[in-house]
Structures are given as structure tokens and as C-alpha cells.
Amino acid sequence: MNESIVYLLKTENSTFVKASLFDQVTDDHLAMWNNEWVPVMKKHAGDLKLKDAPEDSHWNWKKKLAQVEHLLSYQSFALVCEGVLQGLMIVSNVRSAKIQEQFGKPVVYVEFVSTAPWNRAEINKPVKYRGVGRVFILAAIESSREMGYGGRVGLHSLPQAERFYENKCGFKRLGPESTHQNLCYFEMTSSQADLFCQNMK
Amino acid sequence: MKLNYPKEWYEKSALIEGDDEIGAGAPPVDWCAREDEGGIESRIALGQFVELWRRDKGWNAERLASEAGIDTVEVLELEKDPRHEPEPDAVYKLSKVFGVSSRKMMELAGLVQNRNPYLREEAIRFAAQASPLSKLTDVEQQSLEAFVSALTLTN
Amino acid sequence: MSAKRTMTLNLTDREMLVLEQLAAKKDLSKTGVMKLALRLLQTVDERIEPGKKLVVEDESKNEKSELVFL
Numbered sequence: 001m002n003e004s005i006v007y008l009l010k011t012e013n014s015t016f017v018k019a020s021l022f023d024q025v026t027d028d029h030l031a032m033w034n035n036e037w038v039p040v041m042k043k044h045a046g047d048l049k050l051k052d053a054p055e056d057s058h059w060n061w062k063k064k065l066a067q068v069e070h071l072l073s074y075q076s077f078a079l080v081c082e083g084v085l086q087g088l089m090i091v092s093n094v095r096s097a098k099i100q101e102q103f104g105k106p107v108v109y110v111e112f113v114s115t116a117p118w119n120r121a122e123i124n125k126p127v128k129y130r131g132v133g134r135v136f137i138l139a140a141i142e143s144s145r146e147m148g149y150g151g152r153v154g155l156h157s158l159p160q161a162e163r164f165y166e167n168k169c170g171f172k173r174l175g176p177e178s179t180h181q182n183l184c185y186f187e188m189t190s191s192q193a194d195l196f197c198q199n200m201k
Numbered sequence: 202m203k204l205n206y207p208k209e210w211y212e213k214s215a216l217i218e219g220d221d222e223i224g225a226g227a228p229p230v231d232w233c234a235r236e237d238e239g240g241i242e243s244r245i246a247l248g249q250f251v252e253l254w255r256r257d258k259g260w261n262a263e264r265l266a267s268e269a270g271i272d273t274v275e276v277l278e279l280e281k282d283p284r285h286e287p288e289p290d291a292v293y294k295l296s297k298v299f300g301v302s303s304r305k306m307m308e309l310a311g312l313v314q315n316r317n318p319y320l321r322e323e324a325i326r327f328a329a330q331a332s333p334l335s336k337l338t339d340v341e342q343q344s345l346e347a348f349v350s351a352l353t354l355t356n
Numbered sequence: 357m358s359a360k361r362t363m364t365l366n367l368t369d370r371e372m373l374v375l376e377q378l379a380a381k382k383d384l385s386k387t388g389v390m391k392l393a394l395r396l397l398q399t400v401d402e403r404i405e406p407g408k409k410l411v412v413e414d415e416s417k418n419e420k421s422e423l424v425f426l
Contacts, residue, residue: 004204007211016212023202045284056224060286071402073395075202090226094396105383106392112226121220131215133223138214143202148388155225164221180227197206199213 001026004139008081008129017129019081021139025069025088029078030062032085040117054122056114056158061088064112068092074111077139079132087132089113091140093147095154098174099187102152107187108144110136110155122160133161134196137169141193151193156183170196244283246324246348247309252280253345254299257337269294287312301352309352323351365390 001024007016022029045057068074073094079087095109113136118128141151156177157165162184165171171186188196255265255276262280266273271291278285279295292310296303307313308320327348337345367375378389404410410423 002203004202006204006206007208007215009212009215016208016215021204054224056226057284063286063288071395071399073399094392094399102383104381110225114224120222122222125220127220130220131211131218133221134214134218135211136223138204138206139202142204146202147391148384150383156227158222158224158226160222161224164218164223165225168217168219168221183227199210199217 006079006135008086008131008135010129011126012128017081019079019086019129019135021135022078022080023075023139023143025061025065025076025078025090029080029085029088030065032080033061033088036085037116040123044117044123054120054160056112059112059114061112061114064090068111075143077136079135081129085116086119086129087113087115087136089136089139091143093143093149097152097154097187098185099172099189102187102189105152106147106149107152107154108140108147108149110140110153113155133164134169137196141188141196144193150190151197152188152190153193154185154187156180156185158183162186170200241283242328243309243321243324244285244311246328247306248280248283249328250309250345250348250352251276251295253337253341254349257342257345265295265298269298271295299349299352301349305352320351323348327351 001022004021004023006019006021008019009015010017041054041057045054065076068090069076074090074092077087077089077091078085090111090113092109092111093106095107097103097105097107113133115132116128118124119130119132121127137153140153144151144153153171155165155171162173165186166173169188170192171188172192174185174187176182176184251265255262258265260268262276263273266276269276269291271288271294275288275291276295279287279291287310289307289310289312292306292312293303296306299306304313305320309324327344375386375389378384379386382389382392384392400410411420412423413420
């Protein structure tokens with residue numbers, strides 16, 4: 001397992017604090033998810049009508065990981081800052097690109113990505129740490145490059161995050177897909193990935 | 202995979218990100234359950250069905266779990282928490298104990314695509330009539346029997 | 357980073373030709389194609405159990421055909 005040092009913006013005092021990105025989710029991370037995220041998410045979702053609860057409030061990361069952790073085609077990531085789990089991501093690397101110019105070439109596909117409840121404006125405003133989403137996209141791009149996929153990345157965005165992927169990461173929107181609960185599919189080309197890594201988008 | 206970017210990259214990146222939501226991902230419908238408003242009603246019915254079925258037998262949750270070969274916690278979560286994403290294996294094993302169609306149980310659990318449009322109506326009717334009392338009333342008994350036959354009939 | 361091990365792969369001309377064509381099509385090195393093939397085989401093999409089949413669907417023509425797999 002590799003640990004990368006990254007930085008998040010702590011809004012409380014507007015300082016950048018060190019965080020660790022691990023390229024493997026461990027039992028310790030899952031215990032943090034279960035003990036720290038789940039109670040907050042359950043309380044928040046319980047106060048809302050089901051249709052208003054965050055789309056991913058019911059995701060069970062332990063089960064998701066158990067289904068894929070033994071497969072070479074999946075990789076998981078955990079982001080920890082100041083001793084607390086801030087985000088989780090699972091990617092796979094056997095899917096093909098859909099954008100015409102790179103059609104059929106392999107992409108790193110973000111199966112699932114979530115940030116901790118206290119980093120979501122809808123639950124906790126101001127959010128505690130900023131920057132979790134782009135750290136994960138950076139990790140997906142680097143993972144894609146490492147596999148020889150040239151930084152190509154694809155994902156199905158939850159409705160409330162579409163703006164983030166299109167406007168703040170430079171993904172191309174390809175439209176809703178019935179095979180994925182009509183969530184919109186987004187994809188990034190190698191050149192878009194280069195721009196992202198230069199913080200141009 | 203190791204990231205080697207300077208602190209400045211993350212400083213600029215966090216400012217670009219702002220307070221946007223970042224959630225992504227949806228399991229294909231056949232892989233894993235996702236709840237919508239229709240799904241939750243089916244799952245409430247499934248929970249009540251599991252509870253009524255075992256009470257009708259005079260079993261506690263532990264006994265049912267042991268008969269099915271699954272964790273007691275799985276039985277309790279199925280009965281009490283419609284937001285709980287059940288294990289396909291547990292739903293399958295329970296359907297065998299109940300002697301009902303595993304496919305329909307999977308549909309109620311939201312684990313496979315809905316093929317039986319009437320099943321959801323049956324489930325809602327059942328959920329509306331059943332109530333968690335200690336002893337099954339005559340109405341609950343009839344309701345349970347009708348729902349068992351709806352789950353058993355093949356179509 | 358976990359340690360890597362080396363193996364020699366003997367391919368026929370035909371196999372090598374297919375490997376080169378796939379490497380060009382997928383924009384990967386030949387090693388990359390072999391690794392992708394290994395990941396795909398493990399993923400599919402894990403999902404295919406007795407009673408399950410792998411299906412290729414053409415949404416535009418509403419056609420489904422079974423992909424025969426080991």
C-alpha cells in the first residue's frame with residue numbers, strides 16, 4: 001500500500017493541512033467509515049424524506065469493498081486528514097472509453113466516490129475540508145496513467161455533483177444511461193487530464 | 202500509485218473545488234440495490250413479511266437466522282431497517298426457508314430488476330395491513346397467507 | 357510498491373499479430389494488453405457461475421447475444 005501526502009483546505013482557520021491518500025482501503029478505514037460517517041449520515045437522512053436524502057447515504061462501503069477487493073480490476077482509495085477519514089473511492093480498470101476520439105480504449109472508471117458528511121455543504125455549512133473531490137480525480141488520473149491508459153477517466157455522476165465534474169474538472173458530459181439508473185456519464189480525455197493536472201480546470 | 206504534486210497544486214485545486222458536491226457512482230441494477238421511493242415500500246413489505254413469517258412459526262430472529270444459515274444481525278436489519286441493503290445470499294437463503302420464489306424475494310429486496318408489476322402492489326397492500334404486534338391477528342394471518350401465495354405463484 | 361516478477365511469454369506469429377493489433381487499438385503496450393486480459397478474465401470468471409451467462413446487448417437494435425465463455 002502506498003501513502004501520498006496531499007493537502008486539504010481547513011475552512012475553520014483557512015489553512016492548508018496535510019492529509020494522506022492511501023491506494024488501498026483497509027479495515028481501519030472501514031471502521032472509521034462505520035463509526036464516524038454512518039451515524040452522521042443516518043441522522044441526516046433520517047430527518048429527510050427519502051427522495052431528499054443524499055443519493056449515497058445508504059452506500060455500504062464495507063460490502064462494496066468485500067465484493068471487489070480480491071479482483072485485480074479494482075482499486076480502492078482512502079483519504080485521511082487529522083486522523084479522520086475524509087473520503088473513499090473505488091475505481092475499476094477494465095471499462096472502455098465512449099467519447100468518439102478515444103472510443104474502445106481503456107479508461108479508469110470511478111465506480112464510487114464519496115466525501116465525509118461534514119465535507120458536504122448540504123449537511124454541514126461551511127464544510128470542514130475543501131478539496132477532497134479533486135484529490136480523488138487526480139488519483140484516478142494518475143492511476144490511469146500508471147496503467148498506460150493516458151489519464152482517461154470515466155464516471156457516472158450523482159445528479160447534485162454534475163456541475164463539479166463538468167465545470168470544475170473538465171469532464172465531457174455524454175448524457176444519462178439507463179443501465180446506471182439514468183445517471184449522467186462523464187468522461188475525460190488524455191488532454192483534458194493534462195489540463196486538470198496543471199490546475200487549468 | 203503515488204502522487205507527487207507540490208502543496209501549491211492542492212492550494213489552487215481546493216479553491217477551484219469550492220463547496221461542490223462530488224458523489225459519483227451507481228451500481229448496475231442487477232449488481233446492487235439502490236433505493237427509490239418504490240423500492241423502499243417493497244423493502245418495508247419484505248421486512249414485515251420476514252417478521253410475520255417467523256412469528257407465525259413462533260421463531261425468534263436467532264432461530265430464523267440459524268435455519269437459513271445467515272447472521273442474526275442480517276435478519277434484524279432486514280426486519281427493522283428498510284434502508285438496509287441486504288446481502289443477495291441472505292435473501293436467497295431466506296426464500297428457501299420460506300419456500301417462496303427467490304426471484305420475487307430478490308425483487309422485493311431491490312436486488313434485481315422488477316419484472317412483476319403486481320408484486321409491488323401486493324407488497325404495499327401487505328405492508329399496510331401488517332403491524333408489528335406480538336401475536337398475529339386473524340387479519341395479519343390472512344394477509345400473510347395471501348402474500349405468501351403471491352410470492353410463490355410463478356408467472 | 358509491491359515487487360514485480362518477470363516471465364517469458366512464447367507466442368505464435370498469429371498470437372503476436374493479434375497482440376500487436378490489440379495494442380494499437382487499445383493504445384497500450386503489449387504488456388499492458390496482457391495485463392488487461394488477465395484482469396478481464398479474472399473479473400468475468402468471478403461473475404460467471406452455473407446458470408449465469410454473459411450477454412452482449414445492442415441497445416439500438418434491441419438485440420442480445422450470448423457470449424460463450426469458458
